[in-house]
Amino acid sequence: MGAKPPLSPLAPEGFPKLPVIGGVSFATTEAGVRYQNRTDVLLVSLAPGTAVAGAFTRSATRSAAVLDCQDKIGCDPVAGAAIVVNSGNANAFTGRRGAASVQAITEATASALGIPANRVFSSSTGVIGEPLPHERIIDKLEDLASALSPHAIETAARAIMTTDTFPKGASEVVMVDGQAVHIAGIAKGSGMIAPDMATMLVYIFTDAAIDQDILQDMVSALNRTTFNCITVDSDTSTSDTLLVAATGASGLRMTENSMGFMEGLRRVMLDLAHQVVRDGEGATKFVEISVTGAASDAEAHIHAKAIANSPLIKTAIAGEDPNWGRVVMAIGKSGARADRDLLAIWFGDMQVAKDGFVSPSYNEASAAAYMKQQEIVIHVDLGLGGGTARVWTCDLTHGYIDINADYRS
Amino acid sequence: MGAKPPLSPLAPEGFPKLPVIGGVSFATTEAGVRYQNRTDVLLVSLAPGTAVAGAFTRSATRSAAVLDCQDKIGCDPVAGAAIVVNSGNANAFTGRRGAASVQAITEATASALGIPANRVFSSSTGVIGEPLPHERIIDKLEDLASALSPHAIETAARAIMTTDTFPKGASEVVMVDGQAVHIAGIAKGSGMIAPDMATMLVYIFTDAAIDQDILQDMVSALNRTTFNCITVDSDTSTSDTLLVAATGASGLRMTENSMGFMEGLRRVMLDLAHQVVRDGEGATKFVEISVTGAASDAEAHIHAKAIANSPLIKTAIAGEDPNWGRVVMAIGKSGARADRDLLAIWFGDMQVAKDGFVSPSYNEASAAAYMKQQEIVIHVDLGLGGGTARVWTCDLTHGYIDINADYRS
The missing domain is CATH 3.60.70.12 (L-amino peptidase D-ALA esterase/amidase)
Known part of the structure; x- marks a missing residue:
């Protein structure tokens, strides 16, 4: 094992005060x-x-x-x-x-x-x-x-x-x-x-x-x-x-x-x-993926997991890149139902895609500024039904590779 | 976009001579x-x-x-x-x-x-x-x-x-x-x-x-x-x-x-x-995953893909770490049938695990030496049936993160 990795930048300020539990x-x-x-x-x-x-x-x-x-x-x-x-x-x-x-x-x-x-x-x-x-x-x-x-x-x-x-x-x-x-x-x-x-x-x-x-x-x-x-x-x-x-x-x-x-x-x-x-290995960003409008809750969860597990999305977040195209890609590959031309995507409060195309209000500079935050919310609406899901993940960084690949060096 | 990435270390010597195809x-x-x-x-x-x-x-x-x-x-x-x-x-x-x-x-x-x-x-x-x-x-x-x-x-x-x-x-x-x-x-x-x-x-x-x-x-x-x-x-x-x-x-x-x-x-x-x-992004190793003994060919393919897509296995290969424990993990999570205590795993010709435990013949130094090769074969036998599959992938390196996360920097 190499040196002990540094404290996660996403760590809380300290251990919370917990109550005694009888028994x-x-x-x-x-x-x-x-x-x-x-x-x-x-x-x-x-x-x-x-x-x-x-x-x-x-x-x-x-x-x-x-x-x-x-x-x-x-x-x-x-x-x-x-x-x-x-x-x-x-x-x-x-x-x-x-x-x-x-x-x-x-x-x-x-x-x-x-x-x-x-x-x-x-x-x-x-x-x-x-x-x-x-x-x-x-x-x-x-x-x-x-x-x-x-x-x-x-x-x-x-x-x-x-x-x-x-x-x-x-x-x-x-x-x-x-x-x-x-x-x-x-x-x-x-x-x-x-x-x-x-x-x-x-x-x-x-x-x-x-x-x-x-x-x-x-x-x-x-x-x-x-x-x-x-x-x-x-x-x-x-x-x-x-x-x-x-x-x-x-x-x-x-x-x-x-x-x-x-x-x-x-x-x-x-x-x-x-x-x-x-405390995810190498994490520098805490990311919430919120999916609405899916055909069912189960399908919303499949889409959310596909987004949260995509190495290309996780590396884009590490690079502070508002790369909504990769979100489209992940929805496409998830296996759950989606209609490309009904998709809407938000990064935080900013709508980046609408009706299957870049949103008219999309501003690259604002989106790039948003991605510099430590906590990122990506919201996708599929426009199909009432299915929703929320999933949490972190970014994929050089730190992850350091911990897992450089382990023996 | 940053600088053009260097030629893949796994590239062939040159473009092959191809025949003219009539029509x-x-x-x-x-x-x-x-x-x-x-x-x-x-x-x-x-x-x-x-x-x-x-x-x-x-x-x-x-x-x-x-x-x-x-x-x-x-x-x-x-x-x-x-x-x-x-x-x-x-x-x-x-x-x-x-x-x-x-x-x-x-x-x-x-x-x-x-x-x-x-x-x-x-x-x-x-x-x-x-x-x-x-x-x-x-x-x-x-x-x-x-x-x-x-x-x-x-x-x-x-x-x-x-x-x-x-x-x-x-x-x-x-x-x-x-x-x-x-x-x-x-x-x-x-x-x-x-x-x-x-x-x-x-x-x-x-x-x-x-x-x-x-x-x-x-x-x-x-x-x-x-x-x-x-x-x-x-x-x-x-x-x-x-x-x-x-x-x-x-x-x-x-x-x-x-x-x-x-x-x-x-x-x-x-x-x-x-x-x-x-020519995979950041690839330094060409990896074949061979699965035999699965309950069916379809289940062998599911196991092989789970191994080939695991970030922990791909980073271990990048780090030249014969980490067969991560192969066990990937088989366990794949969703296809497996019996932990029937598993056998080889890295190249070296058997590293047998009957659900480290092989008596396992030698860490030989396995580590094998992992230094540019082409790696991981073979898993599930001991369940006649299902087989082969899948090919590459390792997950800092180069992948450089190309995909550092894209805007």
Whole structure:
């Protein structure tokens, strides 16, 4: 690995102040899985009765830890639960050894906390294709169990970082019947997958009381418009994991109609998703792609992803070039329905194309000035129907090539 | 535009010697469509009776010239025919004006050559979204018609270049009943679409006699394993055009069973396809992705394209990094069937992964040495069935970013 990359220019000013979530405590340690002189293992303890919902990579080559989490999601939440995460080694593409490592870690964690093994969720992120030295993690579990603190969420966010340039956290307080429900989450990730390491990992905690199946439905639905709407480089990790744990410590019960809570959870998920994009490898611009007028929401999403993943559009944004022709190209290749002569395109508030041709009001100098901003919005209206979608991405720069191609030099 | 990019390190030694094709003649001129001091218009005249087949971009925002060609393909080949091409302006996303320009150019060409307008095929390549000054082309048609020569195919290849760093030609001579049938073709393109310009244009000529519908079936079938199997940057042009013209001048008639002729045509198409990849923007490596053992040929193609289009794999190749973990990632995300623990991967002859884990014979130093070659073969066996595919691509380098992002600086 070369030198540590500099802080992303799109990083927030600092780690936010996150509320304590009743029933959740954290501990971190230096286990030397791969990194030296930094924390690399996180243990999260969750009170008995905590409902845990999740969403995972759909990769056909997903890791053993992801498969294990998927098996355990939905099981009876009577007992306590735990999340154990290591950075430095992804335990992905490690054959049968991978599953054995997951079993060893989750059973040892269950034993250290006195909970059933089917309530221990694990994640690993880092290099792939190398056996995980899981005994280094297991050796630290007793120490971790005795060091658990409800105040350690920022150190938790730092322990799971790999190529991230900043730790990521977000929170919301939602008022329900005059009482506060808290939601706090952490995330890591700076590419869908990064130099042999990385993956997106997200852990969100709330003191709301909510049935596991209702929480799972909310998470699955909200995931569709948050984490599933970001892309750094179109590449998908073998280990992406989102876990949402509801401890019930607030004593306030949510239902499928708790719109205030659902909106709070959505905001936390979207904030963390945006932070992952802002830490995208080599990113210098934060870009929103908004598509309206598509034949359906699903087709709007296909168009938005085609625009957000186009290397030519991402390099044009890096070059501060208002190259709307490349947007036309991406819509054309997406496979979703489009009529060239109905297309309208805006960069920010500026209409650049209309009825399939350059807009009469288009001014190259103004458009070029707009592209110098750090945050860019590209809006496309297809003129076909009511389908809409929003997707977030970053630009494609020399920094991306430096991180990913010059890795061995 | 910045300085002209240097000659691709993957360029052939020079333009090949191509045979004269009876019934085909070429003329080029400087019309100043956009470029100054270089040829930018090509006229090809085809003898009466020439069958013309084609394959075109499937972009939903395809250009007016592509739509016009698609309308005309398959019409009665009794009369003579023509192809007229300009570089410098793609006449794409130019609304109703685009169609009017195509009509004006094809009608003027028909008039200059005394052939019906429905036998004139046109292409335009260059900037998109700017009205085509078609009168500059029309003003030159009488001169072009009087300058036609059967020997000018190399100048033809040069007149259609945009960001290409070398002109592209290929030929085959096929023996049929002891007599020679000739095939010669030219191509341009150095990205699926390039800095506001580019597009892949391919014109192939043969003196074989062949029915238009049989030629069309051959071209459609061969296109699937040649031009449809190359990718530079996953972006698809609004103007990609392949035209194959069979004049019949050899007097030798081909049928759907003329395997020798079909194999010759395939070799010319594949050679030109490979030359387009070798001129890929910023390319320093020519890469073959070979997939075997997939559940079907179609799924093998999906896996191969996912590998060939992955920015992380393309940057790893640029960095001479034998990063087989990223190949696993791309297979996982492709959407086609895969079983992680059956995967085997080779870089050249070196097996790097086996049964879902690093191969016992893997040697990092040998693999790193292999990656220093200019031509790289990545072979994946999925262990599922008999499906196979081959795809060709290039690496993703700082040169690509220079050409596409630094365009305005």
